[in-house]
Amino acid sequence: MKKSRILSLMALLMLIVSAFGCSQQSPQQQENAKAPETTASQLDTILKRGVLKVGFDTFKPWAMKDKNGKYIGFEIEVAEKLAEDMGVKVEFVPTKWSGIIPALLTGKFDIIIGGMSVTPQRNLKVNFSIPYEYSGMSVVASRKLAPGRSLASEFNNPGTTVAVRLGTTAAEAAKNYLPQAKILFFDEESQTVQELLNERVHAVIASNPLPSTLAAEYPKQLYLPSKKDFTKEPIAFAVRKGDPDFLNWLNNWVRVTMSKGWLQNHYEYWFFSNDWETLIQ
């Protein structure tokens, strides 16, 4: 009885050890297997596959679902144009913003085209192309809780609560510009808006045009403390590290497309007009 128990315990231990042994061995094996692959660019993989997989999250008006369930928005058009110039089909992989970089690194898609601002922290994990657009951060505040404030810096005191979306540069900007304010983090943009409308936070920090559209939709409850954006952040494509060929192609795509005025033209349509609003509601 006792002997069989010890035997089976030992067998279990062996199993666990061998499992760990395998998992320790597998990264090495993978590295060996991947060594020739890394010299081949992701660009070749995409061309061979005939499909460009694009990671993004819903962000008005960067990328959103229209009434027919199709994705529309500035980033969607950029991704479609990019794929068209590459001569491949595009496949959209909607991904939660807070997990978008791990998803890129584990190969769920080839590239992030989602209004992602370049930050040094992100740049440690991924490679960025040259910026194809700039986004500005702005504040929208509650008339009832924080009336008549004119500068963003007036929100920098312990009595002020600010809501931001987790993992965005708005969250970083809030931490940097308003170190004394209380900052609440939410997974979705809609949750921050709800907190503001329910008068549980004094203000929301987000990239434009969200603050200005909100102030326009709820003129009695909300206002813009400052007409000007308080940051200007470069927006770029993010790809996995160690792929100079892909990056070179992307950089030159940005240069060419920008020189033709295509990017500016489409940016203005999505950010400074409301013509597309009827497509989503």
Add this chain to the structure above:
Amino acid sequence: MTPLDAAVLAALAGVLGFVFYKAATGLNYHWNWDIIPQFLLRYDEQTRSWRPGPLTLGLFATIRLSLWSGILAMILGLIISLFRVSPSLFKRQIGTTYVGLIRNTPPLVLIFIFYFFIGDQIISLLGVDTFVYTLSDGTKDFLSWFFGPMNRFPQFISALITLALFEAAYIAEILRAGIESVEKGQWEASASMGMSRSQSMLHVILPQALQRMLPALAGQFISIVKDSAIVSVISIEELTFQAQQLMTTTYRSFEIWTLVLIIYFVLTFLCSLAVRKLELTLKRD
């Protein structure tokens, strides 16, 4: 109905009414229910036909996910529970370890770990990714009835396996309790009939145990439907994920959450009804 029942009902209705009144008037919120129906059903101008809206598509994904992971979890759970009641110590320990490991960790963390580390290994090992690209369009359309859009198939499989692994631990415990609830005399009787252990399990013990564990199993299946919402964090386009995306686009949080609540309720309530029916049929036998 006694006067007390009536009073309780009236009080309940009063509270609900007050909540709705407050929600409608007290909140700084522009209610707009008009835009909601199109998320369920929309008329497609191009093909001139009615098409499911984003929320309905999400509901389909939720049903597919729950159904497949329910079946998979059932099979896996049965194996684990047989391990748990096995005379072999080694098998018992494997079963105990599995159940202990899964039940004592938060599901959200498990989902992330499976998805980012283990799911990938399984998917690339099976070659699912390349397999999908080799399929013809016709096959893809056909398979998408069962598994949703085929270009998201690897993610779907990953979520499905994760959910099944997780739920199997709970199902295994239900099955084990069911099997152990069958009286010892039944084992002895079947042994005296000359049945082997597996024969008595199959012909005597499991049929009796099944009836006892059905309510708990049904509860667990309904749980799977609800737990499937958790895979929205790894971007599976099921009901909760679709709802969150719609909210980020339209900012109609209250309307959409209310609708999603109703959809989940109807879905799980129908499941409960079906199980009650099944229970009654089994009892009659």
